[in-house]
Amino acid sequence: METPEDQLQACGWGSSSGSGSRSMSELRQRLGREPGEAQEPEEKLQESESENKLDGETASDSESKSEFGGSPPVPTSDDTPEVLNRALSNLSSRWKNWWVRGILTLAMITFFFIIIYLGPMVLMMIVMCVQIKCFHEIITIGYNVYHSYDLPWFRTLSWYFLLCVNYFFYGETVTDYFFTLVQREEPLRILSKYHRFISFALYLTGFCMFVLSLVKKHYRLQFYMFGWTHVTLLIVVTQSHLIIHNLFEGMIWFIVPISCVICNDIMAYMFGFFFGRTPLIKLSPKKTWEGFIGGFFATVLFGLLLSYVMSGYRCFTCPVEFNNDTNSFTVDCEPSELFQLQEYNIPLVLQSVVGWKTVRMYPFQIHSIALSTFASLIGPFGGFFASGFKRAFKIKDFANTIPGHGGIMDRFDCQYLMATFVNVYIASFIRGPNPSKLIQQFLTLRPDQQLHIFNTLKAHLVDKGMLGSLEDA
Structure with missing residues (x-):
């Protein structure tokens, strides 16, 4: 009597030779049943296949996998320095991660203080370096996930567009803040006069190069990567440019928002590590409500204290301006009303609690409450957005630049959102017309x-x- 295997072998399924042969074990795995089991309906098989797809994957996504090469996870490795590995070898992975993150956080804070001490010019250079590194990390993810190795000019065009956008933004900044210097030098005056036309011509050149690079069978992938590059430019370059604008309004507008985000990140981690029990959001399973709420109160208190200390120093409160006589930046001025102590009446409800009727504080401290509140309640959504992005492409971190922290973009996902808010806040509630800039334009x-x-x-x-x-x- 013939067995099911013999019958299938007679049909060619069980043959061990030939390019189209399949073993019995492979066939059983494909059908999902052992011999003698009832065959599942075709609808069940289709349902099983659909369940195996990635979240949010459409039929067209599945069909185009052959073109994109799939989206395998980017491999990650333990990038912790060997010295720390040996020193923390006796600890559990949970506490080891805690110490690694803590030590590297202190190192980054120290570096942050050093670059603040070096002045606004160094700060601008650091912002540009961070921007380039973040752009590189996101572009590399797209390059690896979509297997864009054979696309002509993709990486070249990505960096070319970065150059074009930076030329436009920094040219606008130079014209705005160094107007007298630009008018004094003939080449700079010509570049300033036709700056936007030159910027558009540069971008148009890149656009034409992209069209000429289109090749058959890769159209969809090339347009995917074209969009990837431009969204990255929008997120990274535009918002880093806003950071520099905030810096020119006064270093306090640069330091306080960044410090509030750092404080919230640290305190939310600390509260979550020791007291966290209730999950906050599925995108970040380690985030807890205890960490979120604890980070909020700690950040508001930190913002008030830091603003009080910094408001008393002109080097932090004065706008950063360019001195034409010395050809250098200056931060000397008469402090505005924002940075002069004033007396405020405490609400009657709180007078019985604190025992005071009035309190002396800087008006900027009131604005710092708004900044720290945004940093602790809305700022984390920049991190949640980045977490969703990483989960979509099955990666743990944007890169492994900083042990225990990931890439530079992992540290700046909330900072970019914060910079945009600060710039909008200054334009809406703080900044008025600048008389010196109006006079400069009048003289031209x-x-x-x-x-x-x-x-x-x-x-x-x-x-x-x-x-x-x-x-x-």
Whole structure:
């Protein structure tokens, strides 16, 4: 009597030779049953296949895997320095990670203090270096996940677009903050006058290069990577440019927001490590409500204390300006009302608790409450966004640059979101027209235009009665 195996072998399924042969074990694995078991309906098999797909994967995604090469996880390795591995070898993995993160965090904070001491020019260079590294980490993920090795010009065009966008943003910054220097040098004056046209021409060149690089059978992948590059530019370059704008408003607008994000990250980790019990969000299983709430109160208190200390120093509160006489940055000015101690009445509800009727504080401290609240309640969503991104592509970290912390982008995912908020906050509630910049622009006009503005301004002041009082004085 023939067995099921004999019958299948007679049909060619069990043959051990030939390119189309399949073993019985492979066939059983494919059908998901042993001989003699009832065959599952076709609908069940299709349902099983759909369950094996990645979350959010569509039919078109599955069909295009042959083109993209799939999305295998990027391998990660233990990048902890050997010295720390030996010193912490007796600890559990949980406590070992705690010590590694703690030691590296202290090292990064120390480095942060050093670059602050070196001044605004070094800070700008560091921001640019961080931006380039973050861009490199995200582009490398796309390059590896989508197996873009054979795409012509992909990496070259990615870095070219980074150069174009930086040329545009930093050119705008130089024209805005170093106007007198630009007008003094003939080459810089020409570049400033036609800056936007040159920027557009550079980008248009890259666009044409991309179109010329399109090759058959890779169209979809190439457009995927084109979009990947531009979204990365939007997230990284645009927001790092806002960090530099915040820096020019005064180093306090740079240091306090960054410090609040760092404080919230540390304190949320500490509260979560020792007291965490309730999961916060599925994207980050280690995040807990205890850490989230504890980090919020600790960050608000830290923001108030840091703002009080820094508000008393002109080097932190004065806008960063360029001195044409010395060709250097200066941070000397008369402190604005934001950084002058004022007396505030405490609400009656709190007077019985604290025992005070009034309190002296800097107005900036009130703004610091808004900054620290955003850093602790909304800022973490930048981290959750990054966690979702990493889970989508099955990677643990953006890179392994910092042991125990991952890549540079893993540390700056919340900072970029915070920088955007600070820039919007300053523009909405703090910054007004800058008289020195208006005068600089006024001096570049033709004499007849300057005379027209002068007469208009004179008539306006006479109508308001201000010019007459000035003449009497």
